[in-house]
Amino acid sequence: MKNIFLGLIGIAILFSCDSKKKPSADEISGVLDSVKIEEPAISEDVIADIIQQIPSPLEISTLLKEAETKYDKSHLNDPENISNYNSNFKKALALGIYGTDLGYTNIYGQNQDALFYLNSIKSLADDLSIGQFFDIGTIKRLATNSKNLDSLLLITTKNFNSINKYLQDQKRSNLSILLLSGGWLEALYIVSKVSEKNPGNEQLKETIGEQKIIMDNVALLLSFYVESDPNIRDLANRFSKLQEEFNKIEIKTVYREPTYEVVDGMLVVKDNSTSEIIMTDENIESIRTMVYEIRNNIIN
Amino acid sequence: MKKLIIALGILFTTSFVNEVYAQCNTEKHVEACIPKLQSGFTFLKSYSIDGQGGAKSKVEYSYVFTKGATYQVQICNDGEGTDGIVLTLYDSSRKQVASTKYQGSTLSGLNFPCQVTGIYYITFTFEGSANHCGGSVLGFKR
Numbered sequence: 342m343k344n345i346f347l348g349l350i351g352i353a354i355l356f357s358c359d360s361k362k363k364p365s366a367d368e369i370s371g372v373l374d375s376v377k378i379e380e381p382a383i384s385e386d387v388i389a390d391i392i393q394q395i396p397s398p399l400e401i402s403t404l405l406k407e408a409e410t411k412y413d414k415s416h417l418n419d420p421e422n423i424s425n426y427n428s429n430f431k432k433a434l435a436l437g438i439y440g441t442d443l444g445y446t447n448i449y450g451q452n453q454d455a456l457f458y459l460n461s462i463k464s465l466a467d468d469l470s471i472g473q474f475f476d477i478g479t480i481k482r483l484a485t486n487s488k489n490l491d492s493l494l495l496i497t498t499k500n501f502n503s504i505n506k507y508l509q510d511q512k513r514s515n516l517s518i519l520l521l522s523g524g525w526l527e528a529l530y531i532v533s534k535v536s537e538k539n540p541g542n543e544q545l546k547e548t549i550g551e552q553k554i555i556m557d558n559v560a561l562l563l564s565f566y567v568e569s570d571p572n573i574r575d576l577a578n579r580f581s582k583l584q585e586e587f588n589k590i591e592i593k594t595v596y597r598e599p600t601y602e603v604v605d606g607m608l609v610v611k612d613n614s615t616s617e618i619i620m621t622d623e624n625i626e627s628i629r630t631m632v633y634e635i636r637n638n639i640i641n
Numbered sequence: 642m643k644k645l646i647i648a649l650g651i652l653f654t655t656s657f658v659n660e661v662y663a664q665c666n667t668e669k670h671v672e673a674c675i676p677k678l679q680s681g682f683t684f685l686k687s688y689s690i691d692g693q694g695g696a697k698s699k700v701e702y703s704y705v706f707t708k709g710a711t712y713q714v715q716i717c718n719d720g721e722g723t724d725g726i727v728l729t730l731y732d733s734s735r736k737q738v739a740s741t742k743y744q745g746s747t748l749s750g751l752n753f754p755c756q757v758t759g760i761y762y763i764t765f766t767f768e769g770s771a772n773h774c775g776g777s778v779l780g781f782k783r
Contacts, residue, residue, distance in 0.1 A: 394760055396705045397685050400781060404709070407783040495675065495684050502686065544709070551758045554705055594757050599738055607679075607713075608751040610730075610739045616708060616757040 383565050388514045391562055392505060395521050395555060397498065398441040398528035402448040404548060405535055412449040416534045417442040418527065418640045420461040425641060429469060430572040433516040434639050436465045437523025440501055445531060447494050452484045455493070459484065469516065471507060474500045515570060518562045522576070523639070525552075525559055530636045533629040546625050550618040553587040560584045579638070583631045591619040665691045670776025674717035677750075682713050682780035690716070690726060690765045692773025700765045706755040710781045714763060715750040716741070718775030723747045725770035728777070733759040742768070 418438050426435045443458040459480055466472040483493040501520075508517040529552055536545035563577035597613035667689035675684055688702050706712055718724045727747055729740040738761070741748040747768070755761075767773050 390703065393686070394703045394705050396707060399683065399685070400707055400710060403683065403781075403783050491683075498684055499687075547708075551707060554758060554760070558705070592758070594759075596732075596734075596736065601739065601743060603743065603746075603748065604752075606749055608739060608741055608743050608748045610751060610753045612738070612754055612756040614732075614757045
């Protein structure tokens, strides 16, 4: 009876094992870098939930184009700066920054510039053992024809989403967070620069003010690693000062019931709520100054 | 002994459910969904909707929507129509903003012109679903 019982347990264990293929030890060691970060106390699922909330920097680039502001290469991080990034910490941040710059060049149809960013992105991704997500041949082919803009945007967005998921699966969420932090900071930097050049554009100022919500998420994500990673601790301290500036901004919301209609089988929602961002030009100026300082410190 | 046999029975059943839900290929649904984003919308995110063969009643994601942008969420699946997959959108206070279950029909997606920047919760539930499996994409336009 005892033997039958043990046999049944053995079979049960076999059945209950996940049938998905697990990566081999070599595969894992190949992707893990030398600087292994102690896992934070918070669960990976919670981190993943917060990460997925962070909006794509593409949204800001699209806003800039819709606001009819001109493409300005000087707002971007020079792809040649890649030689400045000699640690995984710096590489992950730079990858996020270049990802935003690539999106900006894409949105403006600046394919030649996009190619320079793609080369730097591929190189950083290879160094971080995530180069497999970039089929550089296909991307370059798409980038050489402006008619392929949608496909190029789609493929690069998908790649960055896949990288984030992969890093989380590999329990390297710290790199994923750096990638997102770099990408968000660069978008904030670009919109700050454009807003500075267009002081009369209230929408751009509002966009900066609205980043208060994202700032809170980014600061929270970084806070999970301040104990285990001195580089992240340093970055989190700088972001924390920026967060203090954002805290001076107030977002007031008035809720009203939405209304609906069905168009072509889709529910179209009319959002009747409104929000107001209460801030001064001094708030925006302080945020700009801090963003320039933090970004300058990262890219050089 | 009887308790042991029941416990083992549960273990086997769970293993069986695991095997069945492993067949939910959300990636396939996501790929099929991307071209369904209407013209002018830029792809942002994809979402797996895996109800694990009925073991999971809700799949939830969240995203910060920005005032002034219009977001579109499309749902794709294998079955007839939407196969009972219902998308419900909640705002940051967990107040329901919209549901694709509308006036007796289950619609395949929604358009949301956002007026208040904040965290929104995108929740998928299964109502009479046969496959409990699908994919979804989020796009935006200005």
